[in-house]
Amino acid sequence: MxxxxxxxxxxxxxxxxxxxxxxxxxxxxxxxxxxxxxxxxxxxxxxxxxxxxxxxxxxxxxxxxxxxxxxxxxxxxxxxxxxxxxxxxxxxxxxxxxxxxxxxxxxxxxxxxxxxxxxxxxxxxxxxxxxxxxxxxxxxxxxxxxxxxxxxxxxxxxxxxxxxxxxxxxxxxxxxxxxxxxxxxxxxxxxxxxxxxxxxxxxxxxxxxxxxxxxxxxxxxxxxLDLPEQTFLTQYITLEGKDKQLYNQIKRDSFAELEDGGQITAPTVLTKLLRLQQFTGGFIQADEGIKPEFVFKGKINALEDILDDYVISAGKKLVIFCRFRPEIDLISDSLKKKKIRFASIYGDIKIEDRGPIVEDFQKNPETKVFLAQIDTAGLGITLTAADTCVYYSENFNYAAYSQSLARIHRIGQKNRCTYIHLVVEHSIDETILKALARKEDLAKTVVDDWRQYF
The missing domain is CATH 3.40.50.10810 (Tandem AAA-ATPase domain)
Known part of the structure; x- marks a missing residue:
């Protein structure tokens, strides 16, 4: 009215x-x-x-x-x-x-x-x-x-x-x-x-x-709405041995570069944090390198366990969000090896092709997984065919994260929604998740307190 x-x-x-x-x-x-x-x-x-x-x-x-x-x-x-x-x-x-x-x-x-x-x-x-x-x-x-x-x-x-x-x-x-x-x-x-x-x-x-x-x-x-409840779970992955040494080396090098870098700006801090987050996702890329090198299997192993439990054993549909394109490639390879049919949206997918991809996931019982970059598919689409969502990695923006949560928790959903965050212990993953829990945009808070992140 x-x-x-x-x-x-x-x-x-x-x-x-x-x-x-x-x-x-x-x-x-x-x-x-x-x-x-x-x-x-x-x-x-x-x-x-x-x-x-x-x-x-x-x-x-x-x-x-x-x-x-x-x-x-x-x-x-x-x-x-x-x-x-x-x-x-x-x-x-x-x-x-x-x-x-x-x-x-x-x-x-x-x-x-x-x-x-x-x-x-x-x-x-x-x-x-x-x-x-x-x-x-x-x-x-x-x-x-x-x-x-x-x-x-x-x-x-x-x-x-x-x-x-x-x-x-x-x-x-x-x-x-x-x-x-x-x-x-x-x-x-x-x-x-x-x-x-x-x-x-x-x-x-x-x-x-x-x-x-x-x-x-x-x-x-x-x-x-009388929407079902939401459950948030954190699945921790432990850094050990050479993996832990390599992560700490990247962390020390990044800190040293910032200490000696003159004026500290958000982009410079975020670039260093990006390197740490890329590692927890499983890969690093040398400055002179052309392709990323996969070096850490902790998260992909944890995700494969979830795929076994939720998709293969229970027959449920699953949404997976991640931040980086190499993560999309890594997870896609895993899904193919397990012979799990999946739909995928990332930056290179044409806009006109995305609607049919979403529809296939929503309506095709054989398409079990929706895999997407959070910045590309975290907004404006309905994924209620699934009631469980895995965050392989997140970006630094709370608004984007909040939008992505509603892809499965919206009109049409009849089940309790479960969100599983894959987090490497004592790493940048924990810092990002805590910032999101405080509804912070990390990109806007790093300049004054950048030392706490390294």
């Missing part, structure tokens, strides 16, 4: 639903209602690249009205051709174009989207435009100014700072927080540090939250 009222006034609205609570379904229902009322004929959906191919499937499953969805993929000419084809569609139906954020501001594409004059624009995972100065954020603002109806969809509109809201609401409804970022920042942030350029605190957050929810509706899992 509230969403319909705001939309009828030509203003934007936000569905701030936690992951798995059905914000895509609700957005499709909103589009359908507006279309049936004659309020809209065209919709532009901007989404993360990995989510674009999901939207047509969601329409197929949920839409109870006539529609034509085109995902704008490929090079510029292919994207423009797809948009022209959609515009020329001869039958009465809601016309929906889906494109990734990174393409919206490109020369030729941005102008074409403006010329198309979509009646409604939906910003999926709207936290992607939290930086007001970024080109894709500015493009979204301009597109939003030209559209009559707007929606933002996000379970995590604020990832790290309260000021993340500004750019999203600048797109959604400029009357809420205004059109001047610095005025917004000065209103709600306490500045300090060198030349008072750093945010050291916030003020009047009650008013900020009140304004945020004046054009948005928040749904949490506790409020909306």
């Amino acid at each position: 509230a969403a319909g009222k705001k939309t009828a006034e030509g203003r934007g609205f936000g569905f701030l639903f936690e992951m798995g609570c059905g914000k895509t379904l609700t957005a499709i229902a909103t589009m359908g209602a507006a279309y049936e009322m004659g309020a809209i004929k065209t919709v532009l959906i901007i989404a993360p690249t990995s989510v674009c191919s999901v939207w047509p499937k969601e329409f197929d499953e949920y839409a109870d009205f006539k529609y034509n969805v085109a995902v704008l993929l490929g090079d510029k000419q292919k994207r423009l051709a797809a948009l022209r084809s959609l515009a020329a569609f001869p039958f009465e139906a809601l016309r929906v174009a889906v494109i990734n954020y990174e393409s919206t501001w490109r020369e030729g594409i941005f102008e074409a989207l403006l010329d198309w004059h979509p009646d409604m624009i939906i910003c999926d995972e709207s936290q992607r435009i939290k930086e007001p100065k970024a080109k894709q954020s500015r493009a979204m603002h301009e597109l939003g100014d030209a559209a009559k109806y707007k929606l933002i969809l996000s379970g995590t509109p604020i990832q790290n700072n309260a000021i993340d809201l500004y750019s999203q609401y600048r797109f959604l409804d400029p009357t809420v927080f205004g059109t001047n970022f610095f005025a917004f920042r000065n209103r709600y942030a306490i500045m300090g540090g060198f030349d008072r350029r750093q945010i050291v605190g916030y003020k009047d957050l009650d008013k900020l939250i009140q304004k945020e929810h004046s054009v948005a509706y928040r749904v949490t899992k506790e409020e909306a």
